[in-house]
Amino acid sequence: MAIDRLKELRERVVNSLPRGVRVKNIDFEGPVLVIYVENPQELAESGDIVKRLAKDLRKRIIIRPDPKSLKPPEEAKEIILQIVPEDAQITSFFFDEENGEVIIEAEKPGVVIGKQGATLREIMKAVGWSPKVMRTPPIRSKTVENIRQFLLSAKEERKEILRRIGERIHRGTIYEEKWVRVTFLGGSREVGRSCYLLQTPESKILIDCGVNVSNIQHSPYLYVPEVQPLDSIDAVVITHAHLDHCGLVPILYKYGYKGPIYMTPPTRDLMVLLQLDFIEVAAREGTPTPYESSYIREALKHTIPLDYGVVTDISPDVRLTFYNAGHILGSAIAHFHIGEGLYNIAFTGDFKFERTRLFDRAETNFPRLEALIMEATYGGSQDFQPTRREAEEKLISIINETLKNGGKVLIPTFAVGRSQEVMIALEEAIRNKKLEEVTVYLDGMIHEATAIHTAYPEYLNASLRDLIFHHGINPFISESFVKVDSASKRQEVIEEESPSIILATSGMLNGGPVMEYFKRLAGDEKNTLIFVGYQAEGTLGRRIQKGWREVPFPSNGKREVVNVNMRIETVDGFSGHSDRKQLMSYVRALSSKPEKVITVHGDENKCVDLASSIYKTYRVETRAPYNLETVRFI
């Protein structure tokens, strides 16, 4: 079936391209139609023709130079270095054979591009590779580099994987009946282990596959027959990198899934970082891990990164598009267009309907939308949060008081999301003299997560990008931030006389380097502990919030009791989740009013409360399903 379609497509492609363009081959690669062209430079200036062709065929198209016309990487590198003026300061090359692209990182990307792209075109003509220029990231991320290297080393296997996926996506439809339904496998009437199965007669799409952070043993209901065998799933779609959404993706591969995972590029990188950390922490604590690191790599091999706004076939009758969710770097609302206009359904994942320091507010503009599956973390009728501005003011004032007294400020945070928001707020306050010059220590994975943020500036909001690119101020690399990367450095930080601010993981005081700081700083009433995130029931953070002032710690076999004399504060308003007001406004703001709204990712009463308020306010059908239920949409 795929072969017939390819033959037919090839004819249409050849007829649509200018006569001079020599098409050597066309093939599906994952969701994309790849056109291998002997002389792609002929097309370099006719971007519109390719766009029109893609629209005609309703396919994503990539023009790639015929492999035979590519110069060997070493030779190409030399040629490029001769073409590009030295003051571009090229720092690295990355030859992506999968895409026939060479990624050139330079301190001054504009110089590599040349006037109206002249230098780029010259490069392409000379080496065959299609050049892609990126600014050398200001902080090197080991994660980003390791992932790049790994994908390069696995490129042959990946080629095969993508071909297989491409064939499967374009297998054609079989059933006459049309219906759409979703089975709720986790994260319904609860927070954690988010997992949903979108089904049509033709397709099975799994959205998210998270861990139950408070109980690793309770995974999503993957053993039910709708999902089994795992390889009957066509595609896995990940909304964002938090572990409650992607922490169990590797077990899919452990138990037989062989298909693709779609996510944004930053989600891919953050996901790998957090998954590796997840099994490391578990191993350190002696808890059995649900998978080994080899399965993280196996999953990585099957990732297909998609930027926001790119419409992509992921099965014979389903098209996926990601939209900004405003929650963390790369977080996405996953929009599914089903059956050529039959139905449109979007899963918000976690989303923030308020502009933050880092991100624009969640997207509301969808071409069509019949159903919305939305989070309800703060869906209760009383769940109002202060604005970000109020939160920041409170934070800065508490810090100022502490520093004035010569104390240290300890802020437990998760590595991804809140850390960076707090960092940006602190940097601006220091820059604007609202906060005295002070060192902000980053411990745990915060520094690495931040590095990943600097690798994806296009995923940050416009004013932050403007600040970085036009005003030369990259708050992430401010000299105020100092990375703590060893036990001895940590001791130094704790013991130094001068006041400081310490951001350390984990965010709920239930493990990680923050514990050591807490033990050593808690006794001194000059110091302050500031909670900026939700403290779950059962965590030390929650107990301290509630008033615990004597905390027992095991220490060399004995029980040491830490007396908490430091000041304890909670600053609400830094959440990456929409509060009640934002949840309600989001539904109103949607460009296309859905017929059905489903609430998930919230405690039982929050999901029910939000569903009922949306029904009453907007008169759309709502549901707050239980895990293991299936809702039909059409």
Add this chain to the structure above:
Amino acid sequence: MAIDRLKELRERVVNSLPRGVRVKNIDFEGPVLVIYVENPQELAESGDIVKRLAKDLRKRIIIRPDPKSLKPPEEAKEIILQIVPEDAQITSFFFDEENGEVIIEAEKPGVVIGKQGATLREIMKAVGWSPKVMRTPPIRSKTVENIRQFLLSAKEERKEILRRIGERIHRGTIYEEKWVRVTFLGGSREVGRSCYLLQTPESKILIDCGVNVSNIQHSPYLYVPEVQPLDSIDAVVITHAHLDHCGLVPILYKYGYKGPIYMTPPTRDLMVLLQLDFIEVAAREGTPTPYESSYIREALKHTIPLDYGVVTDISPDVRLTFYNAGHILGSAIAHFHIGEGLYNIAFTGDFKFERTRLFDRAETNFPRLEALIMEATYGGSQDFQPTRREAEEKLISIINETLKNGGKVLIPTFAVGRSQEVMIALEEAIRNKKLEEVTVYLDGMIHEATAIHTAYPEYLNASLRDLIFHHGINPFISESFVKVDSASKRQEVIEEESPSIILATSGMLNGGPVMEYFKRLAGDEKNTLIFVGYQAEGTLGRRIQKGWREVPFPSNGKREVVNVNMRIETVDGFSGHSDRKQLMSYVRALSSKPEKVITVHGDENKCVDLASSIYKTYRVETRAPYNLETVRFI
């Protein structure tokens, strides 16, 4: 696992039975634990011991003579004929090796039983077989006899099937998690193709598997992954023999199911009768049939008949009990007891909550009941029906008027249910002189269906049984009833001068012998056509109800137009379904108030209306799910 359990059970059995009883072997056979005893006569008088043992073990137990101790059938027959006095009038023997039973049919069963069962005990001692006495049915049913013969011929295979089923039922539980859910595969927000999947982590139970009578092509959604592969189903449970509940059971075997079907004994026989007719009619009309008759036989091989009130293990964590549903012969409410007290859920199937001529009203007394899945055929707020008494009075008076004018009365009916209700009403009216002596002709499968009724007197209500057994009046064999079994006989009936009543299938004038009567009788205004059942949209019956008076018929290639001059009447109130008032009262009458009520088997607005009224009146959670949805119960 099964073997370990058997070993353990064997010890408990041996220790619980009197010392003299020589246990040879114990084994699972389908859901039942069979104890083979060398000298079962030792137990003949200790029924209580066996009952207590069954209660202790929470198992159904059958004591069976060790096969070696059974006399060969021919020899046993001679011995029994010597023991039993001749005036018992034994008419047949049936040696059921599967159960070690000999079924003795006699005109006077009491004589075979003897004083306080003395003759029975004598028989058992002499031949080894356990005697079961039945009254010789007054009308021979070919269906009943054929089924008996078929099961006898397949007995070796059946033994193997039952052993396999038994092992599977007692395989033990695996999962720690507990949940119960139901997927709606057909018959939700519609009438037709009833099919529901009850699931726990351990078990899959399919309840009903019906045809969409108005469109054979729309079967239940059996292709969804919850049900596939079909042999992952543990048990199929059939509520009653109407085709919209059991018409597609044979395709389960065609596509890979190998497990048991549970139903009452009359449902088994009626089901086979109606399925055979279903594919015959389809073949005659040139419609492709969904299965061949070999699959009806295959299904029959896997039937496990259960009487009302018998609690039976059907999977490691599910117990099934059937209760009277009052709808047609053998119709049952299927009650499932799940997980040793975890949850109780009942499916009403079609039910009548009013005492009729044939049946008691549907059972309301369940030991426990948390959820009820109930029909909603007449669930609309206006769906009130006259009482049965009012309906009968109207019917008799219309018939009397017609007969007085010398006309014939034509009543289209379905073979099973309404036909028998009308027959009993007519017979009583004739017996009580409310109706003049008149011949009632039965055409189509009505006579055979009636014969099956006479084979199961214990499934009729107490007053009908009383009439038959104590007063010697079996209305079914009244001389007023005359079977029409040939085309020539049909011509005679049509052409004879004298007035008569004709009951003929099908009930909606959309095929069957009734068509011929209609064509020939319609022109004469002395005749009357009486509808006693629901006429579905699209049928000729419905059109005539609406006022059509010129009906085109194809006749030898030409179109013949039949002018309808006969009187047309509709008598409501003979329905086998509960009307709106009965549906509402049923929920109130339940001995144990359910937490959740789900409405199915009704047009969309009826299901929604009934659900909402039950919620408002009784404040229990209600739902009217769509096909393809899944509802979780715990």
